[in-house]
Amino acid sequence: MKPESSPRPCIGVFDSGVGGLSVLRALHARLPGVPLRYLADSAHAPYGERDPAHVEARSEAITRHLLAQGARVIVVACNTATALAVHRIRALWPELPVVGVEPGIKPAVALSPHGRIGVMATPGTLASVRFAELLQRHRGNAHWHLLPCPGLAKAIEQGTLDDPALLAMVRHFAADLRDAKVDTVVLGCTHYPFVADPLRAALPEGTRFIDTAHAVADRAATLWAALGIDVTPDAMRLSTTGDPEAMARVARPWLGFAGTIDHVDV
Helix, strand or coil: CCCCCCCCCEEEEEECCHHHHHHHHHHHHHCCCCCEEEEECHHHCCHHHCCHHHHHHHHHHHHHHHHHCCEEEEEECCHHHHHHHHHHHHHHCCCCCEECCCCCHHHHHHHCCCCEEEEEECHHHHCCHHHHHHHHHHCCCCEEEEEECCCHHHHHHCCCCCCHHHHHHHHHHHHHHHHCCCCEEEECCCCHHHHHHHHHHCCCCCCEEECCHHHHHHHHHHHHHHHCCCCCCCCCEEEECCCHHHHHHHHHHHHCCCCCEEECCC
């Protein structure tokens, strides 16, 4: 019997759902041809409204799955999973290069014209010790308006980005930011870039938005290059623990993805 070949080395990317596709797009642009394996844990989304133990357990299980698929670098494309579980992943696999996603507090301070900064994020991210420490390190003299957005990631997860109920929710959160007179908005959840256009339309002209997807892609590219792995170009592969068609509604226009999205049980 012929032995099974080892899985092709790749970069493994995961999120609680479709939000991490915003990071995946930046990563694909930064490393075209490098094998990318993305897993959306949509059956358990959103992590931002789950308890920390659940997020830790899911992040560990998904990392194990991606390692079995050949992942040599892991990108945790989820702010909540980074805040609550990246320490667990690094403790279990100390030699594994891991890149997390955090709200862009430091760049927001540098770019805000008047130091009035809003942070949109899930309740789980804003309540985490990791976020509190991040804000304490970089808050400077800015006025911070922290805006938990319960339900927003879940609504985006459905994949119908022009849904009237979703757009009404976006306008509701935008009104809060407008009342706080922020000039800069940190998108502290990887789902939120998918509604950046209606959010921008509901806020004063010139409002600045901070999304760290490209910085994450640059860091992942550096770690991948350091491994010295020579691979033949390969297309992205997408999978989900939830509904592949719901994921496809976002992946097709956002990534131009025309392949099959696999359902997996993890």
